[in-house]
Amino acid sequence: MINRIKGTQDLLDLTLFNFLIESVKKQLALYNFHEIATPIIEPTDLFKRSLGTETDVVNKEMYTVNTGADQELICLRPEATAATMRAFIEAGIQTIPWKVFSWGPMFRHERPQKGRYRQFHQVSLEVIGSDSIYQDIQVITLLERLFCDILKLDEYALHINFLGCAQDRIVFKKLLYDYLTTLTQLCDTCIIRKEKNILRVFDCKVKTCQELYADAPKITQSLCATCLSEWQTIKQSLEHLSVSYSHVPTLVRGLDYYEKTVFEFVGLQLGAQNAFCGGGRYNQLATIVGSKQDYPSVGAALGIDRLVLLLEQKKDGLLIPQKPPLYIIAPFSKEQFDIALLLADELQAQNICVDVLLEGASFKSMLRHANKAGARACLIIGPDEQKAREVTVKNMITGAEEKVSQRDVAIFLKA
Numbered sequence: 001m002i003n004r005i006k007g008t009q010d011l012l013d014l015t016l017f018n019f020l021i022e023s024v025k026k027q028l029a030l031y032n033f034h035e036i037a038t039p040i041i042e043p044t045d046l047f048k049r050s051l052g053t054e055t056d057v058v059n060k061e062m063y064t065v066n067t068g069a070d071q072e073l074i075c076l077r078p079e080a081t082a083a084t085m086r087a088f089i090e091a092g093i094q095t096i097p098w099k100v101f102s103w104g105p106m107f108r109h110e111r112p113q114k115g116r117y118r119q120f121h122q123v124s125l126e127v128i129g130s131d132s133i134y135q136d137i138q139v140i141t142l143l144e145r146l147f148c149d150i151l152k153l154d155e156y157a158l159h160i161n162f163l164g165c166a167q168d169r170i171v172f173k174k175l176l177y178d179y180l181t182t183l184t185q186l187c188d189t190c191i192i193r194k195e196k197n198i199l200r201v202f203d204c205k206v207k208t209c210q211e212l213y214a215d216a217p218k219i220t221q222s223l224c225a226t227c228l229s230e231w232q233t234i235k236q237s238l239e240h241l242s243v244s245y246s247h248v249p250t251l252v253r254g255l256d257y258y259e260k261t262v263f264e265f266v267g268l269q270l271g272a273q274n275a276f277c278g279g280g281r282y283n284q285l286a287t288i289v290g291s292k293q294d295y296p297s298v299g300a301a302l303g304i305d306r307l308v309l310l311l312e313q314k315k316d317g318l319l320i321p322q323k324p325p326l327y328i329i330a331p332f333s334k335e336q337f338d339i340a341l342l343l344a345d346e347l348q349a350q351n352i353c354v355d356v357l358l359e360g361a362s363f364k365s366m367l368r369h370a371n372k373a374g375a376r377a378c379l380i381i382g383p384d385e386q387k388a389r390e391v392t393v394k395n396m397i398t399g400a401e402e403k404v405s406q407r408d409v410a411i412f413l414k415a
């Protein structure tokens with residue numbers, strides 16, 4: 001027996017998964033985003049440069065492959081934003097803002113647990129080439145409307161913080177460094193992060209560290225005039241649009257390319273892995289990835305697997321498209337298989353969903369099968385029906401039977 005790789009999933013019923021992807025696609029189309037797809041493999045360097053070397057993703061979680069002769073390191077993508085920016089620059093897109101989304105599997109070598117997988121799925125949306133802070137507001141609002149109005153989620157919260165511009169962070173990092181220097185109980189990782197990439201201390205999961213950081217200086221108190229005004233605008237506009245949020249001063253997000261706006265939607269019933277969507281502004285990413293010109297941008301990633309976990313508790317209230325009614329053709333024996341396949345072919349050509357039982361099972365077990373499969377009716381073809389060019393249509397709900405000419409079955413079923 002060969003089992004699936006730790007941290008991966010076999011998705012054997014995609015009803016909710018597909019409903020989710022379709023709902024997100026519809027919502028994004030309403031806001032004029034268009035769909036793109038980028039490769040699952042990318043140069044490792046793309047993520048090393050953009051996500052930051054002291055981030056968990058780059059430090060410990062990348063699936064990297066050495067391709068041999070040319071020594072080029074490639075990896076399974078851990079996220080989609082850097083790849084979307086690479087694609088934008090590589091294609092020389094001129095029309096901005098470029099509003100796009102993509103979806104698919106991402107790979108991170110994390111410790112698996114409920115809601116955390118090594119292969120997981122994200123929808124990633126990006127507005128590339130706009131420094132208007134109102135784009136951030138619109139991205140947050142479209143997500144809020146999706147989660148609340150369309151997916152009918154209720155027990156969740158929107159957390160927001162504002163990381164300022166590069167200059168603000170220089171000032172803030174100095175204040176934070178001085179504050180951390182006064183503390184004596186930092187964990188070993190935070191001691192390293194304090195020296196190498198100080199904002200990452202806020203990602204620390206150690207409880208004692210988190211308690212200490214509650215009293216740390218807040219970055220929103222170190223903003224320049226422009227950033228302060230943008231931060232006020234975000235808060236006011238979200239209030240105008242009736243989007244509820246909480247300001248969480250320690251929210252920095254796990255990837256280095258974010259600045260100014262950062263946000264996360266967290267499910268209150270999801271346990272330890274509670275963020276089901278996160279995003280923010282990334283004004284420097286284009287130049288980090290190799291563009292000669294700055295393209296300020298904003299985006300978000302939805303964690304599909306965690307959203308599916310949330311929707312499982314809600315599925316009765318959702319408008320999940322119904323499957324078409326199923327009809328099962330039950331030929332008595334091999335002699336009727338040809339006519340059964342011919343009838344199926346005609347019905348399927350008319351968009352009627354049909355399955356044919358071709359295993360030579362007994363009549364009783366064919367009816368049992370049709371019942372289990374939730375068929376609306378069973379189309380029985382025995383020697384008598386074959387001779388008379390008819391089928392017996394057995395209604396699986398009422399049990400009523402009716403003989404119908406083979407020529408008229410489609411009209412009969414549609415009626």
Ligand code: AMP
Nearest residue numbers: 079115116117120275276277278301303
């Ligand atoms: P990130 O790309 O880290 O900003 O994450 C965006 C969203 O992707 C998170 O809010 C999660 O919902 C989801 N996500 C990230 N990592 C994982 C994982 N290992 N397993 C499942 N979902 C994940």
